[in-house]
Amino acid sequence: MVAKLLDGKKLAMEIRTHLKQRVQELKQKGVTPKLVVILVGNDSASRIYVRNKHRAAQKIGIETKDIELPQEITENELLAYVKKYNEDDSVHGILVQLPLPAQINAEKITHAIAPAKDVDGFHPVNIGHLFMNDPHALPCTPHGIMQFFKKYNISLMGKHAVIVGRSNIVGRPMAAMMLNNDATVTITHSKTKNLSELTRQADILIAAIGQAEFIKKTDVKPGAVVIDVGMNRNDKGKLVGDVDQKEVAEVASYLTPVPGGVGPMTIAMLMEQTVKFAERGVQNVDGEVSNG
């Protein structure tokens, strides 16, 4: 078997085209979706992701305000920025790019973003709604992965989904989304015993461990759908995923490439969520008018 590649770049472009239309409709109603992106410090990768978010937003017609803050900023100073944009009615979405410098408690910051403007879907209120199968805002990476299943008609019903990695931004929300779509979900992590025994049972395998080419051919059931969330630099400085792509492509039915798989979908979903939040504002206004 040779795996079919799930092209995230192409799917993200399709999604952006639809979003452009939705933004135009919003603008006709006098609303321009507005996203505030806060970048703290000098992390070079974060700088690139923020730039890519800005470009994606521009292409669709979303207004962005990029705020660059110094590495040494205090937690309270950063919280003051979040508060300011929480209170600004022209802003529909706020995100703080992660990771943050060591002196700042990232949880405290993400928890300070108003749940209604939490385009990253990281706030505990939004995570709670997601786990209760009543999603309000969805973390962008797992939400992007769900779009592959939709696009390629990969049903999750009754399937065994095995997730390697239990982070708050990928593993845990991924588990909730797949559970909400009737998969049987196993979450594994660095302390899991006999990991390969579990990954070999997966109909759908999500690799989000942060270790270069960790998942080998022998860890994968023939015909499995394999999603590679990893972004690591190997010893030659090349970007590689958590999956040994060359080997695993020989046994998987579907595989997301790195680059060009999950990454572009993360940004597409951020755009989608920003538009959705702006549409909610319009619905509320329409509601008030019709009730009046």
Ligand SMILES: Nc1nc2c(c(=O)[nH]1)N[C@@H](CN(C=O)c1ccc(C(=O)N[C@@H](CCC(=O)O)C(=O)O)cc1)CN2
């Ligand atoms: N506030 C947030 N911080 C972080 C998030 C997030 O969703 N919200 N996710 C990651 C970083 N990230 C977006 O912020 C992100 C990372 C990578 C990509 C991407 O498109 N990657 C490319 C490859 C890029 C390269 O060549 O280095 C790909 O996979 O094709 C998009 C978004 C952590 N922080």
Ligand SMILES: [Mg+2]
């Ligand atoms: Mg990718």
